[in-house]
Structure formats: C-alpha cells, structure tokens
Amino acid sequence: MPMADSLIERAKVVVDTSFVDESFAETFVPELEAELAALRTRAEQAEASASQLEETLKDAKDKYVRLVADFENFRKRTASEKEAMKATVRxxxxxxxxxxxxxxxxxxxxxxxxxxxxxxxxxxxxxxxxxxxxxxxxLGLEATPGVGSPFDPNLHDGIMRELDNSVPDGTVLEEFRKGFMIGDKLVRPAMVKVSYQDGPGPAASSDAGGEGGAESGDDAPAEGGDAAASQ
Incomplete structure (x- = not known):
C-alpha cells in the first residue's frame, strides 16, 4: 500500500521534527482519513470474500457427501442386481x-x-x-419341505388329497416329485398328496384340492404317486 507507506513516512517526519505547519495538517489529515476508509473497504471486501469462500467450501463438502452416498447406494444396488441375475440364471x-x-x-x-x-x-x-x-x-439348491410338513401353496403343488385323522389337517403325506429352491427363489414346486380330516378343513387342504388333484380315500392306491412322478 504505497499511499499508506507515504503517510507513515510523513508522520515520522512530523514526530521527529515536532513541527506541524498548517498546510501539512490540511493535506495529511484528509489523506489519512481517505486511506483509512480505503483500508476499511478492503477489510470489508476481504471479509465478504472469505464468507463467500466458506459458503462455497460448505456447498462443495455437501456435494461430496451426497456423491459418496449415491455411489455407495449404486454399488449396493448393482451388487444386489448382480446376485439376483446370477440366481435367476443358476x-x-x-x-x-x-x-x-x-x-x-x-x-x-x-x-x-x-x-x-x-x-x-x-x-x-x-x-x-x-x-x-x-x-x-x-450351486445352492435345496429341497422344499417334504413329507410331514404343512402344505404351503407357495412351495407345494397339491395333486391328491387323502382322509387321515392321525395327522393335522393339510399335512403333506406323500411326495410324488421333489421341489427345489435356491435361497428364497422357488425353482419348482413339489408335487404332493395332502391330508384332510372329517368335516370342513382349513384353507390348506382346500388349496391342495383346488390344485386340480382328485380326492382319494384311505384305500387310495399308492401306485398313483409313481404314475404322477413318471409323468
């Protein structure tokens, strides 16, 4: 700041000589006030610039955090889709x-x-x-629940029903064709015979009958299962 340096030098001369004439006072004081005003303006500009830079830095940090979060979500979603595709192909x-x-x-x-x-x-x-x-x-293949398990229309294809009061209603009595799963994905349902009891049964046994299977009594021939499996 050349003007400020000049004013300081002139002030030193005044202090050293202990002499202040009227012309000096008339010029020095306004110049000093002008320089102080200029310094004040520069300080305000610097403060405003610093505030703007701080706001810009904050915005940049927020964008970076969002970008990192978006990338992490993308990575997880891509990995999940990849695993789902592998399971489907498998x-x-x-x-x-x-x-x-x-x-x-x-x-x-x-x-x-x-x-x-x-x-x-x-x-x-x-x-x-x-x-x-x-x-x-x-390869991750597992059998669906078989004989003795409750009938599940999501896992079993009920093709026959049989009266059996010795087990709970809707119990799988025989498995004509095994069902398989990979994880939570059903590869194919099991073809099964399902029990029912005297009187109206719960939804499980009615679902099994609704799959198109014929009802059979206690004396239903066991060979029917082998015939269904061979088909």
Missing amino acids: GDTISELLPLVDNFELAKKQLKLETEGEIRVDNAYQGLYKQMVELFRG
Whole structure:
C-alpha cells in the first residue's frame, strides 16, 4: 500500500521534527482519513470474500457427501442386481437338469437288490447320485419341505388329497416329485398328496384340492404317486 507507506513516512517526519505547519495538517489529515476508509473497504471486501469462500467450501463438502452416498447406494444396488441375475440364471440352468433327479429317484424305487448284478448297479447308481446331489448343493439348491410338513401353496403343488385323522389337517403325506429352491427363489414346486380330516378343513387342504388333484380315500392306491412322478 504505497499511499499508506507515504503517510507513515510523513508522520515520522512530523514526530521527529515536532513541527506541524498548517498546510501539512490540511493535506495529511484528509489523506489519512481517505486511506483509512480505503483500508476499511478492503477489510470489508476481504471479509465478504472469505464468507463467500466458506459458503462455497460448505456447498462443495455437501456435494461430496451426497456423491459418496449415491455411489455407495449404486454399488449396493448393482451388487444386489448382480446376485439376483446370477440366481435367476443358476435356477434356469438347474431346472433343466432336474428331470435327471426325477429319473434317479424313480430308478431307486424300482430297483430290487436281489442279485449280485443288481447290487453292483445300485452301488454305481448311489455313487453317481451322490455326486449329482453334491453338485446341486454346491450351486445352492435345496429341497422344499417334504413329507410331514404343512402344505404351503407357495412351495407345494397339491395333486391328491387323502382322509387321515392321525395327522393335522393339510399335512403333506406323500411326495410324488421333489421341489427345489435356491435361497428364497422357488425353482419348482413339489408335487404332493395332502391330508384332510372329517368335516370342513382349513384353507390348506382346500388349496391342495383346488390344485386340480382328485380326492382319494384311505384305500387310495399308492401306485398313483409313481404314475404322477413318471409323468
């Protein structure tokens, strides 16, 4: 600030000489007042600029925080969608292979271990079946609740009903075809026979009958289950 330096030098001269003439006072005082006013203006401008910079910095911080939050939400959503897509593709692929499980189950029921050759076939079958089960388990495949569990229209396809007062109404009595899930996703429902009791039953048994299955009595032939499974 050249003007301020000049005023200071002139003030020193006055102090050193202890002499103040009238012309000096007439010029020095207004100049000093003008310089002080200019300094005050600069200080106000600097304060306003600092306040503006502080506000700008605050806005930048807020934008950064929002950007980080948006990116984190995007990352989580992308990961969730990726896992859902993987589960869908895995389920579609496995559903194409499930008839192999059905064929193994059917062969197991029909195989009679009476000769040495049949025993060897059964041993080979058990080894292959175990490998297949372990493979499916590694992919996250799990069986739906089976015999003895309550009928669930979200997991079971009731194709037959049978009078049975020894178990709670709407209990799965027989499983004609296994159902499977991957996590919370149903790959296919189980085909089951469901119990009902004398008199009107609760919604579970009526749902099972509503699936298109025929009612059967206590003497319903068990072969009906194998026929349904083979279809």
